[in-house]
Amino acid sequence: MKLTRRVVGLVVWTAAVACVLPLVSLLVLALGRQWPFPHLFPRVFAVHHIAQLLLSPRLTEAVITSLAIALLTTVLTLLLVFPAAKAAGLYNFKGREALKLLALLPVMVPAATFTMGLHYAAIRTGLVSTLLGVVVIHTVFAVPYAFRILLHVFELVGERHEEQAAMLGAGPLMVFSAVTLPLVMPGMITAATMSFIISFSQYITTFMIGGGRFLTVPLLLVPHVQGGELHVASVYSLVFILTALLALVLMQILVRKFYRETYFLNP
Amino acid sequence: MHTPSKPYLLAAPLAIFLALTFGVSLSIGVSGLTPEHFYAVFANRDFTVSLVATLSVAAIATLISNVGGAVLAFFMLKVATGRAWVRHSLQLPIIMPHLVVTIIVFHFFAQTGIIARLAWWAGLIEHPNQFPLLVFDRLAIGIILVYLYKQIPFVAMVCFDSLKSISHRFGEAGENLGATPWQVAMWIYLPLLRPTLLATILITFAFAFGAFEVPFLLGTPAWRTLPVEAYVLYTNIDPGARERAMTINVTIAAISLGLALIYSKTERLIAHYRADGEGRI
Numbered sequence: 364m365k366l367t368r369r370v371v372g373l374v375v376w377t378a379a380v381a382c383v384l385p386l387v388s389l390l391v392l393a394l395g396r397q398w399p400f401p402h403l404f405p406r407v408f409a410v411h412h413i414a415q416l417l418l419s420p421r422l423t424e425a426v427i428t429s430l431a432i433a434l435l436t437t438v439l440t441l442l443l444v445f446p447a448a449k450a451a452g453l454y455n456f457k458g459r460e461a462l463k464l465l466a467l468l469p470v471m472v473p474a475a476t477f478t479m480g481l482h483y484a485a486i487r488t489g490l491v492s493t494l495l496g497v498v499v500i501h502t503v504f505a506v507p508y509a510f511r512i513l514l515h516v517f518e519l520v521g522e523r524h525e526e527q528a529a530m531l532g533a534g535p536l537m538v539f540s541a542v543t544l545p546l547v548m549p550g551m552i553t554a555a556t557m558s559f560i561i562s563f564s565q566y567i568t569t570f571m572i573g574g575g576r577f578l579t580v581p582l583l584l585v586p587h588v589q590g591g592e593l594h595v596a597s598v599y600s601l602v603f604i605l606t607a608l609l610a611l612v613l614m615q616i617l618v619r620k621f622y623r624e625t626y627f628l629n630p
Numbered sequence: 631m632h633t634p635s636k637p638y639l640l641a642a643p644l645a646i647f648l649a650l651t652f653g654v655s656l657s658i659g660v661s662g663l664t665p666e667h668f669y670a671v672f673a674n675r676d677f678t679v680s681l682v683a684t685l686s687v688a689a690i691a692t693l694i695s696n697v698g699g700a701v702l703a704f705f706m707l708k709v710a711t712g713r714a715w716v717r718h719s720l721q722l723p724i725i726m727p728h729l730v731v732t733i734i735v736f737h738f739f740a741q742t743g744i745i746a747r748l749a750w751w752a753g754l755i756e757h758p759n760q761f762p763l764l765v766f767d768r769l770a771i772g773i774i775l776v777y778l779y780k781q782i783p784f785v786a787m788v789c790f791d792s793l794k795s796i797s798h799r800f801g802e803a804g805e806n807l808g809a810t811p812w813q814v815a816m817w818i819y820l821p822l823l824r825p826t827l828l829a830t831i832l833i834t835f836a837f838a839f840g841a842f843e844v845p846f847l848l849g850t851p852a853w854r855t856l857p858v859e860a861y862v863l864y865t866n867i868d869p870g871a872r873e874r875a876m877t878i879n880v881t882i883a884a885i886s887l888g889l890a891l892i893y894s895k896t897e898r899l900i901a902h903y904r905a906d907g908e909g910r911i
């Protein structure tokens with residue numbers, strides 16, 4: 364019995380370490396220089412190569428473009444999903460199941476397949492190589508996650524609080540800003556986080572619909588992976604992960620701050 | 631109370647947005663395709679190889695990640711409830727982009743990678759060439775490894791949450807009646823977990839089936855997965871290549887839509903099995 368418990372603990376522990384190990388190895392890969400076979404560790408650790416890569420204008424451009432597209436995608440996704448999730452979460456109406464299925468489709472239909480169909484249409488409508496085109500295609504793939512999260516939140520929160528506020532004489536705008544929004548804010552943050560991450564990691568969609576005009580971090584990264592330049596790729600990967608994490612933490616702090624100052628509540 | 635039209639007004643923007651993008655994508659994709667295009671593509675040997683290979687890779691990745699993830703979830707429940715660092719480590723692969731995971735798999739499993747170096751130190755190989763080809767290989771081991779790193783923690787987290795939401799009274803009742811921990815897991819929790827597992831199986835399969843970047847970067851030159859094959863054809867200037875690409879895409883979309891339909895059916899099953907406050911199902 365005790366032995367089983369120890370084995371079980373060891374398996375969980377190993378799995379957790381295996382999940383973190385790649386991030387550590389990515390750091391070693393980024394910092395190390397001169398690392399021929401069969402050395403297990405780089406012979407030289409150097410920072411100045413990284414500094415050179417980090418200061419390249421292409422990386423700056425890619426980070427700014429990625430952030431801008433991801434932010435716009437997040438906003439568009441929330442604008443579309445919020446009312447729809449509310450409808451599906453609170454009301455029973457004909458077509459609710461169809462709406463849920465429709466909002467699930469982008470998870471199931473592969474991005475490459477979907478994008479090829481849309482690419483042709485985008486060329487004809489002039490959406491190709493535009494910021495709007497890229498944001499629209501990213502939004503398609505962010506919708507399922509944001510929808511699921513907010514749907515769940517609305518199902519939990521219900522409509523009673525809104526009804527009470529309306530009964531006490533609050534107008535629709537007041538109900539929304541003072542009751543609905545604070546109640547679903549934690550879910551909104553999670554939904555925004557997911558939308559942001561999904562937009563930030565898009566490759567083939569940006570590549571095709573962006574028509575080469577938008578250099579995002581994944582687009583910068585892929586040629587280096589193809590060329591086997593693992594050192595450069597690892598530095599860009601770290602920038603990739605860190606930028607996404609930083610932006611998310613910042614977003615959460617800002618929203619929480621707004622939340623606390625406006626409503627004096629602890630989410 | 632609300633007016634009958636309210637939910638429709640609320641849902642309209644998203645419904646129109648999705649219907650429009652999907653409708654346009656599908657109609658453009660299908661336009662100009664005739665049954666002859668499908669016969670020609672299905673009769674092509676490259677397509678058959680691609681289809682079988684893509685389905686096999688997805689099936690193997692799905693099988694390993696769901697069995698591994700479910701076992702890990704059970705184990706976590708046994709020892710690590712409340713251990714924040716385990717849960718945080720398991721969340722890392724979920725937010726790690728596939729592209730980055732691809733780099734890491736290459737770094738570890740290439741013939742001059744970390745594992746090959748460890749093999750050299752252990753005296754198993756003398757030269758990188760003697761290390762088995764694990765990336766760009768015909769068996770797609772590198773591709774599957776990327777999926778496993780992403781999906782085992784995903785399945786484990788989803789199953790872990792689901793197991794926690796299932797009332798512990800079932801397990802206690804079983805134990806009181808003399809069931810061993812193994813019997814409790816196999817005969818009580820596994821059946822209750824089945825709808826959740828069905829959902830994760832569908833999601834992991836759909837992803838592995840339709841992924842582009844991973845097989846594009848780590849695939850063998852010997853064969854291509856269907857999405858990569860479609861993309862290569864799409865960017866080919868040969869006459870008829872675009873139609874062939876679109877025929878493959880329609881086939882992929884049909885398989886994906888089938889999966890989506892099954893998924894939406896299982897959703898209701900999950901809701902049915904979720905324990906309420908009283909511990910009933």
